[in-house]
Amino acid sequence: MTTRAMSFTMPRSALSVLFLALMLPLLSACGFNTIPTNEERAKAAWSEVLNQYQRRADLIPNLVETVRGYASHEREVLEAVVQARAQATQVQISPELLQDPAAFEAFQQSQSQLTGALSRLLAVVENYPDLKANQNFLALQAQLEGTENRIAVARRDYIEAVRVYNTSLRTFPSLIWAKLWFTDAQPFQNFTVSEDRMEVPQVDFGTDN
Amino acid sequence: MRNLRLPAILLLLLVACLPAFAQSLPALTGRVVDNAGMIDDQAERSLTATLEAFERKSSDQIVVATIPSLSGEAIEPYANRLFRHWQLGQAGENNGVLLLVARDERRMRIEVGYGLEGTLTDLHSRLIIENTMVPAFRAGDFTGGIVRAVDDIVLVLEGQGEELQARAERNRQAEDAIPWFVIVFIAIWAVLFFGSFGFALLAPVFGRKLGPRRYKWLGMEISYNNTSSGGYSSGSSRSSSGWSSGGGGFSGGGGSSGGGGASGSW
Numbered sequence: 001m002t003t004r005a006m007s008f009t010m011p012r013s014a015l016s017v018l019f020l021a022l023m024l025p026l027l028s029a030c031g032f033n034t035i036p037t038n039e040e041r042a043k044a045a046w047s048e049v050l051n052q053y054q055r056r057a058d059l060i061p062n063l064v065e066t067v068r069g070y071a072s073h074e075r076e077v078l079e080a081v082v083q084a085r086a087q088a089t090q091v092q093i094s095p096e097l098l099q100d101p102a103a104f105e106a107f108q109q110s111q112s113q114l115t116g117a118l119s120r121l122l123a124v125v126e127n128y129p130d131l132k133a134n135q136n137f138l139a140l141q142a143q144l145e146g147t148e149n150r151i152a153v154a155r156r157d158y159i160e161a162v163r164v165y166n167t168s169l170r171t172f173p174s175l176i177w178a179k180l181w182f183t184d185a186q187p188f189q190n191f192t193v194s195e196d197r198m199e200v201p202q203v204d205f206g207t208d209n
Numbered sequence: 210m211r212n213l214r215l216p217a218i219l220l221l222l223l224v225a226c227l228p229a230f231a232q233s234l235p236a237l238t239g240r241v242v243d244n245a246g247m248i249d250d251q252a253e254r255s256l257t258a259t260l261e262a263f264e265r266k267s268s269d270q271i272v273v274a275t276i277p278s279l280s281g282e283a284i285e286p287y288a289n290r291l292f293r294h295w296q297l298g299q300a301g302e303n304n305g306v307l308l309l310v311a312r313d314e315r316r317m318r319i320e321v322g323y324g325l326e327g328t329l330t331d332l333h334s335r336l337i338i339e340n341t342m343v344p345a346f347r348a349g350d351f352t353g354g355i356v357r358a359v360d361d362i363v364l365v366l367e368g369q370g371e372e373l374q375a376r377a378e379r380n381r382q383a384e385d386a387i388p389w390f391v392i393v394f395i396a397i398w399a400v401l402f403f404g405s406f407g408f409a410l411l412a413p414v415f416g417r418k419l420g421p422r423r424y425k426w427l428g429m430e431i432s433y434n435n436t437s438s439g440g441y442s443s444g445s446s447r448s449s450s451g452w453s454s455g456g457g458g459f460s461g462g463g464g465s466s467g468g469g470g471a472s473g474s475w
Contacts, residue, residue, distance in 0.1 A: 019401065048467070139332045142471055146331030149285050153468030156286070 034174040035182045038165035042188055043095040045161040049154040053088070053111055056147045060085045060118075063140045067121065070131035077117075077124050084110070084117040104189035118144070155191055162188045235276060237295045239459055245275035245312040247351040256359060263363055269325065270297045270305040270462060271362060273355060278313040287311075288320040289468050298322040298464020305464040306362055308355065317342055318472040319362070326469040329365050335471035337361045346475035409433075 064078055088110040097103045122141075131137055166187040168174040178185055235244050240260040241253045248256070260271050272295065279287050288309045297305025303324035310317045319334040337358050345354030409431065416426030422433040 138335075142332040142335040143330075145335075146469055146471060149289075149470075150468040152285065153289055153466075 031173040032177055032181075034168050035165075035177055035185055038161070038168045039185065042158070042161040042165040043098070045154070045158040046095055046098060046188075049151070049158050050092070052147060052151045052154045056114075056144070056151065057085055057089050059140060059144055059147060063121075063137075063144065066134065066137050066140060067125060067131065070128050070134070071124065074121075074124050077121050081114075081117040081121050084114040088114040098188040099186040101189055108191065115148075159190055162190045166190075234291055234294050235274065237272070237459070237461060240270075240272055242272065242274040245277045245310065247275045247310060247312060248273075248355060249352045252352045252356055256356060259359065259363070263366075267366065268299050268302065268304060268462075269366055270299070270464070271308070271359065272297055272305070273308045273359060275310040275312060275355075277311075279311045279316070284309065284311055284314065284316045284318045284472050285468065288318045288470075288472075289466055292320045292322070292466040296461030296463045296465070298324060298462055298466075300463030303464040303466065305461070305466065306366075306470075307466075308358060308362070310351075310355070314474075315346075316472060316474045317346075319358075319470045320466055321469040322464045322466045323469070324464070325366065326467070328368070329362065329470075331469060331471050333365050334469075335473070337365075338471055338473035343473055343475045 060081060064081055067074070068078060091103075091107050091110045093100075093103050093107050125131055125137075169178050169185060169187055235242055240257045241248065243253055256273060260273075264270055274291065288307060291309065292305065292307045295305075295307070297307055303322040305322040306325060306329060307320040308317070309320065317338060319329075319338060321329050321331075321334060341361050342354045342358045345351070345357065408426075408429075412424045412426045412431045416424035416431065419425050419430065424431050
Protein backbone atom coordinates (compact mmCIF):
# COMPACT_ATOMS: atom_id res chain seq x y z
CA MET A 1 0.00 0.00 0.00
CA THR A 2 1.27 3.41 -0.84
CA THR A 3 0.05 6.84 -0.01
CA ARG A 4 0.06 8.80 -3.22
CA ALA A 5 -0.25 12.49 -3.96
CA MET A 6 0.57 13.68 -0.52
CA SER A 7 -0.18 17.35 -0.50
CA PHE A 8 2.33 18.11 2.21
CA THR A 9 4.13 21.40 1.86
CA MET A 10 7.14 19.93 3.64
CA PRO A 11 9.99 19.26 1.19
CA ARG A 12 11.29 15.73 0.95
CA SER A 13 14.84 16.59 1.97
CA ALA A 14 13.73 18.15 5.21
CA LEU A 15 11.84 14.99 6.02
CA SER A 16 14.85 12.80 5.43
CA VAL A 17 17.05 15.06 7.52
CA LEU A 18 14.56 14.84 10.34
CA PHE A 19 14.46 11.08 9.97
CA LEU A 20 18.26 10.84 10.09
CA ALA A 21 18.38 13.05 13.14
CA LEU A 22 15.98 10.75 14.87
CA MET A 23 18.02 7.73 13.85
CA LEU A 24 21.23 9.24 15.20
CA PRO A 25 20.81 8.12 18.81
CA LEU A 26 20.55 4.54 17.56
CA LEU A 27 24.16 4.79 16.37
CA SER A 28 25.20 4.45 19.98
CA ALA A 29 23.93 0.89 19.86
CA CYS A 30 26.79 0.13 17.45
CA GLY A 31 29.35 1.06 20.11
CA PHE A 32 30.30 4.34 18.46
CA ASN A 33 30.03 6.18 21.76
CA THR A 34 32.01 3.70 23.82
CA ILE A 35 35.44 5.21 23.33
CA PRO A 36 34.57 8.89 23.87
CA THR A 37 32.43 7.97 26.87
CA ASN A 38 35.19 5.95 28.50
CA GLU A 39 37.72 8.62 27.68
CA GLU A 40 35.68 11.35 29.31
CA ARG A 41 35.07 9.14 32.32
CA ALA A 42 38.79 8.55 32.75
CA LYS A 43 39.47 12.28 32.40
CA ALA A 44 36.85 13.04 35.02
CA ALA A 45 38.40 10.49 37.35
CA TRP A 46 41.76 12.16 36.75
CA SER A 47 40.33 15.56 37.62
CA GLU A 48 39.12 14.08 40.89
CA VAL A 49 42.62 12.77 41.62
CA LEU A 50 44.08 16.24 40.95
CA ASN A 51 41.35 17.81 43.03
CA GLN A 52 42.16 15.68 46.07
CA TYR A 53 45.91 16.18 45.72
CA GLN A 54 45.28 19.91 45.54
CA ARG A 55 43.18 19.67 48.67
CA ARG A 56 46.07 18.02 50.46
CA ALA A 57 48.48 20.68 49.24
CA ASP A 58 46.12 23.37 50.56
CA LEU A 59 46.13 21.84 54.02
CA ILE A 60 49.89 21.73 54.36
CA PRO A 61 50.77 25.41 55.07
CA ASN A 62 48.43 25.43 58.05
CA LEU A 63 49.74 22.12 59.28
CA VAL A 64 53.34 23.26 59.02
CA GLU A 65 52.59 26.48 60.90
CA THR A 66 50.84 24.61 63.69
CA VAL A 67 53.65 22.11 64.09
CA ARG A 68 56.24 24.89 64.00
CA GLY A 69 54.54 26.53 66.95
CA TYR A 70 55.31 23.52 69.12
CA ALA A 71 58.29 21.89 67.51
CA SER A 72 60.24 24.68 65.91
CA HIS A 73 63.54 22.85 66.15
CA GLU A 74 62.35 20.06 63.84
CA ARG A 75 63.47 22.31 61.02
CA GLU A 76 64.71 19.58 58.77
CA VAL A 77 61.43 17.69 58.63
CA LEU A 78 59.38 20.86 58.25
CA GLU A 79 61.60 22.13 55.45
CA ALA A 80 61.31 18.81 53.66
CA VAL A 81 57.51 19.05 53.72
CA VAL A 82 57.50 22.65 52.48
CA GLN A 83 59.88 21.82 49.69
CA ALA A 84 58.05 18.68 48.64
CA ARG A 85 54.81 20.64 48.55
CA ALA A 86 56.34 23.35 46.40
CA GLN A 87 57.60 20.73 44.01
CA ALA A 88 54.35 18.81 43.93
CA THR A 89 52.26 21.89 43.14
CA GLN A 90 54.55 22.80 40.27
CA VAL A 91 54.02 19.55 38.42
CA GLN A 92 50.53 19.64 37.02
CA ILE A 93 49.21 17.54 34.23
CA SER A 94 46.09 18.39 32.36
CA PRO A 95 43.92 15.57 31.02
CA GLU A 96 45.52 16.01 27.58
CA LEU A 97 48.92 15.00 28.92
CA LEU A 98 47.68 11.73 30.39
CA GLN A 99 49.08 9.94 27.35
CA ASP A 100 52.61 11.09 28.14
CA PRO A 101 54.44 8.51 30.29
CA ALA A 102 57.23 10.88 31.33
CA ALA A 103 54.94 13.64 32.55
CA PHE A 104 52.80 11.15 34.39
CA GLU A 105 55.84 9.60 36.02
CA ALA A 106 57.04 13.03 37.17
CA PHE A 107 53.68 13.80 38.70
CA GLN A 108 53.57 10.51 40.53
CA GLN A 109 57.11 10.97 41.77
CA SER A 110 56.49 14.42 43.20
CA GLN A 111 53.30 13.38 44.95
CA SER A 112 54.81 10.32 46.54
CA GLN A 113 57.70 12.46 47.77
CA LEU A 114 55.19 14.73 49.46
CA THR A 115 53.47 11.71 50.99
CA GLY A 116 56.77 10.53 52.37
CA ALA A 117 57.67 13.93 53.82
CA LEU A 118 54.22 14.22 55.41
CA SER A 119 54.37 10.84 57.08
CA ARG A 120 57.80 11.70 58.49
CA LEU A 121 56.32 14.90 59.89
CA LEU A 122 53.46 13.03 61.52
CA ALA A 123 55.93 10.54 62.98
CA VAL A 124 57.91 13.39 64.55
CA VAL A 125 54.73 14.83 66.00
CA GLU A 126 54.34 11.70 68.12
CA ASN A 127 57.10 13.11 70.36
CA TYR A 128 55.10 16.23 71.25
CA PRO A 129 52.13 15.46 73.51
CA ASP A 130 51.19 19.14 73.77
CA LEU A 131 50.96 19.43 70.01
CA LYS A 132 48.92 16.25 69.75
CA ALA A 133 46.42 17.68 72.21
CA ASN A 134 46.13 20.96 70.30
CA GLN A 135 42.61 21.40 68.91
CA ASN A 136 43.83 23.05 65.76
CA PHE A 137 46.25 20.23 65.11
CA LEU A 138 43.58 17.61 65.76
CA ALA A 139 41.33 19.27 63.21
CA LEU A 140 44.12 19.44 60.65
CA GLN A 141 45.08 15.85 61.29
CA ALA A 142 41.50 14.68 60.81
CA GLN A 143 41.27 16.59 57.54
CA LEU A 144 44.62 15.30 56.38
CA GLU A 145 43.66 11.71 57.11
CA GLY A 146 40.36 12.19 55.35
CA THR A 147 42.11 13.70 52.37
CA GLU A 148 44.64 10.88 52.18
CA ASN A 149 41.75 8.46 52.12
CA ARG A 150 39.97 10.48 49.42
CA ILE A 151 43.17 10.42 47.39
CA ALA A 152 43.27 6.65 47.74
CA VAL A 153 39.66 6.38 46.59
CA ALA A 154 40.20 8.80 43.69
CA ARG A 155 43.27 6.88 42.59
CA ARG A 156 41.37 3.60 42.71
CA ASP A 157 38.55 5.10 40.65
CA TYR A 158 41.04 6.48 38.15
CA ILE A 159 42.82 3.15 37.85
CA GLU A 160 39.51 1.46 37.13
CA ALA A 161 38.36 4.12 34.64
CA VAL A 162 41.64 3.94 32.74
CA ARG A 163 41.50 0.16 32.72
CA VAL A 164 38.06 0.31 31.11
CA TYR A 165 39.14 2.97 28.61
CA ASN A 166 42.35 1.21 27.61
CA THR A 167 40.48 -2.06 27.28
CA SER A 168 37.91 -0.48 25.00
CA LEU A 169 40.73 0.68 22.71
CA ARG A 170 42.01 -2.85 22.37
CA THR A 171 38.96 -5.12 22.40
CA PHE A 172 36.70 -6.09 19.59
CA PRO A 173 33.58 -4.03 18.97
CA SER A 174 35.02 -0.68 19.96
CA LEU A 175 38.39 -1.54 18.42
CA ILE A 176 36.81 -1.00 15.00
CA TRP A 177 35.83 2.54 15.86
CA ALA A 178 39.27 3.18 17.37
CA LYS A 179 40.88 2.19 14.05
CA LEU A 180 38.35 3.87 11.77
CA TRP A 181 37.42 7.05 13.53
CA PHE A 182 39.19 7.79 16.82
CA THR A 183 42.65 7.29 15.37
CA ASP A 184 44.20 9.80 17.75
CA ALA A 185 42.91 8.03 20.86
CA GLN A 186 45.88 6.74 22.84
CA PRO A 187 45.84 4.62 25.99
CA PHE A 188 46.16 6.61 29.23
CA GLN A 189 48.90 6.15 31.80
CA ASN A 190 48.00 4.49 35.04
CA PHE A 191 49.41 4.49 38.54
CA THR A 192 52.14 1.90 38.84
CA VAL A 193 53.40 2.02 42.40
CA SER A 194 51.19 0.38 44.96
CA GLU A 195 49.15 3.02 46.71
CA ASP A 196 51.43 5.20 48.75
CA ARG A 197 48.95 5.55 51.52
CA MET A 198 49.72 7.12 54.84
CA GLU A 199 49.34 4.30 57.31
CA VAL A 200 50.87 4.52 60.74
CA PRO A 201 54.30 5.76 59.66
CA GLN A 202 57.21 3.38 59.98
CA VAL A 203 59.91 5.21 61.85
CA ASP A 204 63.01 4.40 59.88
CA PHE A 205 64.67 7.81 59.64
CA GLY A 206 67.83 8.64 61.51
CA THR A 207 66.85 12.15 62.64
CA ASP A 208 65.12 11.00 65.82
CA ASN A 209 67.39 12.90 68.18
CA MET B 210 22.31 -37.56 27.51
CA ARG B 211 26.09 -37.33 27.35
CA ASN B 212 25.90 -33.98 25.65
CA LEU B 213 23.94 -32.56 28.50
CA ARG B 214 26.57 -33.41 31.05
CA LEU B 215 29.16 -30.74 30.34
CA PRO B 216 26.77 -27.78 30.38
CA ALA B 217 25.25 -29.14 33.55
CA ILE B 218 28.63 -29.33 35.24
CA LEU B 219 29.48 -25.83 34.05
CA LEU B 220 26.20 -24.53 35.38
CA LEU B 221 26.82 -26.22 38.73
CA LEU B 222 30.26 -24.65 38.89
CA LEU B 223 28.80 -21.27 38.10
CA VAL B 224 26.19 -21.62 40.81
CA ALA B 225 28.86 -22.76 43.24
CA CYS B 226 30.89 -19.67 42.42
CA LEU B 227 28.08 -17.24 43.05
CA PRO B 228 27.99 -17.45 46.86
CA ALA B 229 31.77 -17.03 46.91
CA PHE B 230 31.39 -13.64 45.24
CA ALA B 231 28.46 -12.65 47.35
CA GLN B 232 30.26 -13.57 50.54
CA SER B 233 32.85 -10.86 50.21
CA LEU B 234 30.34 -8.17 51.11
CA PRO B 235 27.39 -8.58 53.48
CA ALA B 236 23.85 -8.05 52.25
CA LEU B 237 21.92 -4.91 53.08
CA THR B 238 19.20 -6.51 55.17
CA GLY B 239 18.03 -3.34 56.85
CA ARG B 240 19.15 -0.06 58.33
CA VAL B 241 21.00 -1.96 61.04
CA VAL B 242 23.07 -4.87 59.74
CA ASP B 243 24.38 -6.48 62.90
CA ASN B 244 26.40 -9.36 61.49
CA ALA B 245 28.82 -9.39 64.41
CA GLY B 246 26.02 -9.50 66.96
CA MET B 247 27.13 -6.44 68.91
CA ILE B 248 23.80 -4.65 69.30
CA ASP B 249 20.88 -5.63 71.56
CA ASP B 250 17.73 -6.65 69.76
CA GLN B 251 15.69 -3.97 71.42
CA ALA B 252 18.21 -1.25 70.66
CA GLU B 253 18.38 -2.52 67.09
CA ARG B 254 14.64 -2.05 66.67
CA SER B 255 14.66 1.44 68.14
CA LEU B 256 17.70 2.37 66.04
CA THR B 257 15.93 1.20 62.91
CA ALA B 258 12.90 3.29 63.82
CA THR B 259 15.06 6.35 64.50
CA LEU B 260 16.92 6.02 61.23
CA GLU B 261 13.74 5.45 59.26
CA ALA B 262 12.12 8.52 60.76
CA PHE B 263 15.22 10.53 60.00
CA GLU B 264 15.28 9.44 56.39
CA ARG B 265 11.63 10.33 55.97
CA LYS B 266 12.38 13.79 57.30
CA SER B 267 15.65 14.56 55.53
CA SER B 268 16.10 11.85 52.85
CA ASP B 269 19.55 11.17 54.38
CA GLN B 270 20.22 7.45 54.65
CA ILE B 271 22.19 6.34 57.69
CA VAL B 272 23.09 2.66 57.97
CA VAL B 273 24.81 0.94 60.88
CA ALA B 274 26.80 -2.20 60.10
CA THR B 275 28.88 -4.48 62.26
CA ILE B 276 31.00 -7.24 60.77
CA PRO B 277 32.93 -9.98 62.54
CA SER B 278 36.16 -9.48 60.58
CA LEU B 279 37.70 -7.53 57.76
CA SER B 280 39.78 -10.58 56.82
CA GLY B 281 42.97 -8.66 56.26
CA GLU B 282 41.61 -5.63 54.42
CA ALA B 283 42.03 -2.13 55.83
CA ILE B 284 38.78 -0.65 57.08
CA GLU B 285 38.86 2.42 54.82
CA PRO B 286 38.73 0.66 51.44
CA TYR B 287 36.33 -1.93 52.84
CA ALA B 288 33.95 0.75 54.11
CA ASN B 289 34.12 2.56 50.78
CA ARG B 290 33.45 -0.64 48.86
CA LEU B 291 30.54 -1.52 51.12
CA PHE B 292 29.10 2.00 50.87
CA ARG B 293 29.20 1.94 47.09
CA HIS B 294 27.89 -1.62 46.94
CA TRP B 295 24.90 -0.68 49.07
CA GLN B 296 24.52 2.66 47.27
CA LEU B 297 23.58 4.56 50.37
CA GLY B 298 22.00 7.96 49.93
CA GLN B 299 19.74 9.28 47.19
CA ALA B 300 21.09 9.05 43.67
CA GLY B 301 21.54 12.75 42.92
CA GLU B 302 22.45 13.78 46.45
CA ASN B 303 24.82 11.05 47.64
CA ASN B 304 23.59 11.77 51.13
CA GLY B 305 24.36 8.51 52.88
CA VAL B 306 26.33 7.72 56.02
CA LEU B 307 27.75 4.32 56.92
CA LEU B 308 28.79 3.55 60.48
CA LEU B 309 30.92 0.43 60.25
CA VAL B 310 32.36 -1.56 63.16
CA ALA B 311 34.80 -4.43 62.64
CA ARG B 312 34.69 -6.57 65.77
CA ASP B 313 37.88 -8.64 65.57
CA GLU B 314 40.09 -5.81 64.32
CA ARG B 315 38.60 -3.46 66.93
CA ARG B 316 38.23 -0.77 64.28
CA MET B 317 35.34 1.54 63.41
CA ARG B 318 34.70 3.99 60.63
CA ILE B 319 32.15 6.61 59.71
CA GLU B 320 32.02 6.74 55.91
CA VAL B 321 30.30 9.83 54.56
CA GLY B 322 28.77 10.20 51.10
CA TYR B 323 29.88 12.97 48.74
CA GLY B 324 26.81 15.04 49.44
CA LEU B 325 27.22 15.19 53.22
CA GLU B 326 30.96 15.83 53.34
CA GLY B 327 30.32 19.51 53.92
CA THR B 328 27.92 18.93 56.80
CA LEU B 329 29.35 15.90 58.54
CA THR B 330 33.00 16.80 58.13
CA ASP B 331 35.98 14.56 58.74
CA LEU B 332 36.53 16.37 62.02
CA HIS B 333 32.96 15.77 63.16
CA SER B 334 33.27 12.10 62.31
CA ARG B 335 36.53 11.85 64.15
CA LEU B 336 35.19 13.61 67.23
CA ILE B 337 32.17 11.32 67.29
CA ILE B 338 34.43 8.30 67.13
CA GLU B 339 36.97 9.53 69.65
CA ASN B 340 34.65 11.11 72.17
CA THR B 341 31.52 8.99 71.92
CA MET B 342 32.27 5.58 70.54
CA VAL B 343 35.76 4.75 71.80
CA PRO B 344 35.10 5.35 75.53
CA ALA B 345 31.90 3.30 75.42
CA PHE B 346 33.52 0.53 73.42
CA ARG B 347 36.47 0.37 75.79
CA ALA B 348 34.00 -0.09 78.61
CA GLY B 349 32.40 -2.94 76.67
CA ASP B 350 29.17 -1.02 76.00
CA PHE B 351 28.91 -1.58 72.25
CA THR B 352 25.17 -0.96 72.03
CA GLY B 353 25.38 2.30 73.97
CA GLY B 354 28.35 3.53 71.94
CA ILE B 355 26.65 2.86 68.63
CA VAL B 356 23.31 4.34 69.69
CA ARG B 357 24.95 7.51 71.00
CA ALA B 358 27.13 7.78 67.89
CA VAL B 359 24.02 7.61 65.70
CA ASP B 360 22.38 10.27 67.86
CA ASP B 361 25.45 12.46 67.37
CA ILE B 362 25.44 11.93 63.61
CA VAL B 363 21.76 12.84 63.43
CA LEU B 364 22.44 15.87 65.60
CA VAL B 365 25.21 17.09 63.29
CA LEU B 366 23.11 16.50 60.19
CA GLU B 367 20.17 18.27 61.76
CA GLY B 368 22.42 21.17 62.72
CA GLN B 369 21.78 22.82 59.39
CA GLY B 370 18.05 23.01 59.45
CA GLU B 371 17.39 24.86 56.22
CA GLU B 372 19.81 22.73 54.25
CA LEU B 373 18.08 19.62 55.60
CA GLN B 374 14.68 20.91 54.56
CA ALA B 375 15.89 21.89 51.12
CA ARG B 376 17.47 18.49 50.54
CA ALA B 377 14.35 16.61 51.57
CA GLU B 378 12.27 18.88 49.33
CA ARG B 379 14.52 18.38 46.34
CA ASN B 380 14.31 14.63 46.65
CA ARG B 381 10.55 14.58 46.87
CA GLN B 382 10.37 16.56 43.64
CA ALA B 383 12.99 14.46 41.93
CA GLU B 384 10.90 11.35 42.44
CA ASP B 385 7.89 12.80 40.61
CA ALA B 386 9.72 14.40 37.73
CA ILE B 387 9.82 12.42 34.48
CA PRO B 388 12.25 13.77 31.89
CA TRP B 389 10.03 15.55 29.37
CA PHE B 390 12.47 15.21 26.47
CA VAL B 391 12.19 11.43 26.71
CA ILE B 392 8.46 11.75 26.25
CA VAL B 393 8.81 14.17 23.35
CA PHE B 394 11.38 11.98 21.66
CA ILE B 395 9.30 8.84 21.98
CA ALA B 396 6.21 10.73 20.81
CA ILE B 397 7.90 11.99 17.62
CA TRP B 398 9.31 8.54 17.02
CA ALA B 399 5.94 6.91 17.44
CA VAL B 400 4.28 9.40 15.11
CA LEU B 401 6.82 8.85 12.35
CA PHE B 402 6.95 5.13 12.83
CA PHE B 403 3.36 4.20 13.33
CA GLY B 404 1.80 7.24 11.68
CA SER B 405 1.97 5.81 8.18
CA PHE B 406 0.50 2.51 9.27
CA GLY B 407 -2.22 4.28 11.17
CA PHE B 408 -2.88 6.49 8.21
CA ALA B 409 -3.23 3.58 5.86
CA LEU B 410 -5.48 1.66 8.20
CA LEU B 411 -7.70 4.51 9.27
CA ALA B 412 -8.24 6.14 5.88
CA PRO B 413 -10.94 3.62 4.82
CA VAL B 414 -12.66 4.15 8.13
CA PHE B 415 -12.70 7.92 8.43
CA GLY B 416 -11.93 9.00 4.86
CA ARG B 417 -14.24 9.91 2.01
CA LYS B 418 -14.51 7.26 -0.68
CA LEU B 419 -13.46 8.46 -4.13
CA GLY B 420 -13.49 5.22 -6.05
CA PRO B 421 -12.69 1.55 -5.66
CA ARG B 422 -9.97 1.33 -3.00
CA ARG B 423 -9.32 5.08 -3.19
CA TYR B 424 -10.03 7.38 -0.31
CA LYS B 425 -9.52 11.03 0.61
CA TRP B 426 -8.75 11.81 4.22
CA LEU B 427 -7.27 14.91 5.86
CA GLY B 428 -6.62 16.49 2.46
CA MET B 429 -4.65 13.53 1.17
CA GLU B 430 -5.63 11.03 -1.44
CA ILE B 431 -4.86 7.47 -0.56
CA SER B 432 -4.91 4.63 -3.02
CA TYR B 433 -4.56 0.93 -2.23
CA ASN B 434 -4.46 -0.16 -5.84
CA ASN B 435 -0.81 -0.74 -6.66
CA THR B 436 0.03 -2.83 -3.66
CA SER B 437 3.47 -4.16 -4.44
CA SER B 438 4.01 -6.43 -1.52
CA GLY B 439 2.62 -6.73 1.90
CA GLY B 440 5.73 -8.15 3.48
CA TYR B 441 6.44 -5.35 5.87
CA SER B 442 6.40 -6.63 9.36
CA SER B 443 7.29 -4.18 12.00
CA GLY B 444 8.84 -5.98 14.88
CA SER B 445 9.85 -3.10 17.04
CA SER B 446 8.36 -3.77 20.38
CA ARG B 447 9.51 -0.88 22.50
CA SER B 448 9.93 -1.86 26.07
CA SER B 449 9.21 0.94 28.44
CA SER B 450 12.17 1.72 30.64
CA GLY B 451 11.22 0.65 34.10
CA TRP B 452 11.23 3.24 36.81
CA SER B 453 11.40 0.96 39.75
CA SER B 454 10.06 2.41 42.94
CA GLY B 455 11.50 0.04 45.46
CA GLY B 456 8.58 -0.80 47.63
CA GLY B 457 8.74 -3.00 50.67
CA GLY B 458 12.24 -3.62 51.98
CA PHE B 459 14.96 -1.11 52.57
CA SER B 460 17.48 -0.50 49.82
CA GLY B 461 20.09 2.08 48.97
CA GLY B 462 19.03 5.05 46.88
CA GLY B 463 21.95 5.00 44.46
CA GLY B 464 24.37 7.26 46.27
CA SER B 465 28.14 7.06 46.31
CA SER B 466 31.03 8.04 48.52
CA GLY B 467 34.45 9.46 47.77
CA GLY B 468 36.06 8.35 50.99
CA GLY B 469 35.04 11.12 53.35
CA GLY B 470 34.76 10.48 57.06
CA ALA B 471 37.10 9.19 59.72
CA SER B 472 38.21 5.94 61.29
CA GLY B 473 39.33 4.94 64.74
CA SER B 474 40.06 1.97 66.94
CA TRP B 475 39.37 0.95 70.47
